[in-house]
Amino acid sequence: MAAAFRRLLVVAKRSAYEVYVGMHGDAHLKALLQEKSQVVHNLLDRHTVHQKTLQECEALLTKWKVPYDIVQRDCLPEKIEDVDLVLTIGGDGTLLETSHHLDERIPVLGVNSDPTSQEEVDANLGEYDASRSTGHLCAATASSLEEVLTDVFEERHRPVNVRRIKLSVDGREFPIPALNDVLAAHPNPAAVTRCSFWVEGAPSCSTSSASPTVYCRSSGLRVCTAIGSTGAMKSAGGFVMHPLATALQYQIREPIEPHSSQRGLMHGSILDGDSLKVRWGTRQGKAYIDGSHLQVDLKLGEELTFSNGAPQLQWFRPKDNART
Template identity: 45%
Template structure:
C-alpha cells in the first residue's frame, strides 16, 4: 500500500469547562461520559492509523487557521461542527471523512427525556464512527469508496467574494435578533433578472444548500433536498406582510445557473456563515450576491446517502 498523507483534526471538548455550575449529578455524569467517549474515539482512531502504512499529522481543529494544502485526505473526529469548521479551509481538491466521536444513544435519550436533554452528536455528514472507522478507511485506501461532491455557497459583497464558502447555510440578518432587517432581492441569470424584486422587512434571510436543508431551513418550514442537488433554497424569515402576500416570493429555489442579488437597507447587518462563528458585517447599501457556483466539497458520505443517490 502506498503511503498517503492524512490530516487528522479533532474537536476540543469544551463542555467540561462549566462543570462547576452543574448541580444535577445525572447531568454531570452525562457530561463526563461525553468527554470520555470523545477522547476514547480520538485515541482509537490514532491507534488505527498507527497500524497502517500511512503518513499522517494530528491537529486540534482550533489550531486550523490557514488553507489546507499538501494532504490527500482530511479526517475530522467530532461531529458536524468539526467537519464544517474544516470545510472552511478546504477547496475542491481534497476529500474529507467525518468520524462521529460521540453518537446520540436513542435509549439514553428516552430514559432521561423527563430530566434533561441527553442527545449527543448528530453526525449527519459523518460517514464513520468508532464501530466502522477501520472498515471505511480501508475501503477508501483501497479505492473501493469514492467521495461525493456537495454544493457550497459562494457569497460576494460589493463585487468582492468572501473568503469562506458555506456548506450548510447563510443567514443575513441584523446583529440584534430583535431588530427588523430591511432588504430587497431578486433572482438573476447571467446578471439578467428572472424574478420580480422582493422588498422585505423581516427578521432576516436564510439561504441553504442541499446539505443544510434538513437543519434550520427544515425547522422553519422549508423542505429537504436531495443531498447532491446543486440548487440552493431560500426563505425570508418572519416576513412582515405588506398587502397581498405571495409565498413564492419569500421561499423558493436558486437554480445552479442562477444567483440571488440583494441590497441591504438596514444600518447594520451581518452574513453568518454556517452558524455564528464566522460572519461578515454589512452596511446600508451593500450589494450581496449569493451563488451555488462555488468549489464543491468532496466528502465521503454515510452509507444511507449513497443508497439514496444510487436510486436517482
C-alpha cells in the same frame, strides 16, 4: 491498503468540557458539575466518549502504518495543503469548520465522535436532554470507523463533489465558501431585518431574466446548499434536497405581513447558474457563515450576491445516503 493516501490530516474538536473546564476554568460550570446538576449531567461523559473515538482513530492509523498529523480544530492553518485526505473527529461543526480551509482538491471524511443514542434520549426524557451529536455530514462513528476507512482506502467508497455557496458583498467575493448555509440578519435577534431581494438568471443565458423584486421585513434571510438543507432550513419548514443537487435554497425567516402577491416568494430555489441578489435595508447586519463563528459585517445599501459558484468540496457521504 492506503497506497493512494500518502499522508492524512486528523482534525479534532475540543469538547465543551475541555474548553470550559480545562482551558477556561469556568468556576460556575465547575460548581454545577460538583453539584451534579442536570444542566451539565453528561458533559464529562461526552468528553470521555469523544477522546476514546479520537484514540481509536489514531490506533487504527498506526496499526495500518498510515502517516498522519493531528491538529485541533481551533489551530487549523489558513489553508490545508500537502495531505491526501482529511479526517474530522467531532460532529458536523468540526467538518464545517474544516471545510473552510479546504479547496476542491482534498477530500474530507467526518467521524461523529459522540453520536446521539435514541435509546439514551428516550430513557432520560423526563430528567435531562441526552442528545449528543447529530452528525448528518459524518460518514462514520467509532463503531463503523474501521469498516468505512477500509472501504475508502480500497476505493470502494469514493468522495463526491458537493456545491458550496459563494457570497459577494458589493462585488467583493468573501474568500471562504459556505458548505452548509448563510444567515443574513440583524445582529440583535430581537430586531427587525429589512431587505429587498430578487433572483437573477445567469448572464450567459440567452433567456436571462430576473424575478420580481420582493421587499420584506423579517428576522433574516437564510440560504443553504443541498447538504445544508437537513439543518436549520429543514427545522424552519424548508425542504430536504438530494445531497448532490446543484441548486441552493433560500427562505425569509418569520416574514412580517408580506404582500399577498409575494407570499409565495418568501421561500424558493436558486437554480444552477442563477444568483440571489439582496439589497440590505438595515443599518446594521451580519452574514453568518456555517454557524456563528464566521461573520461578515453588512451595511445599509450594500448588495449581497449568493450563488453556487464557489469551488466544490470533495466529501465522503454517509453510507445510509450513498445510494440516494
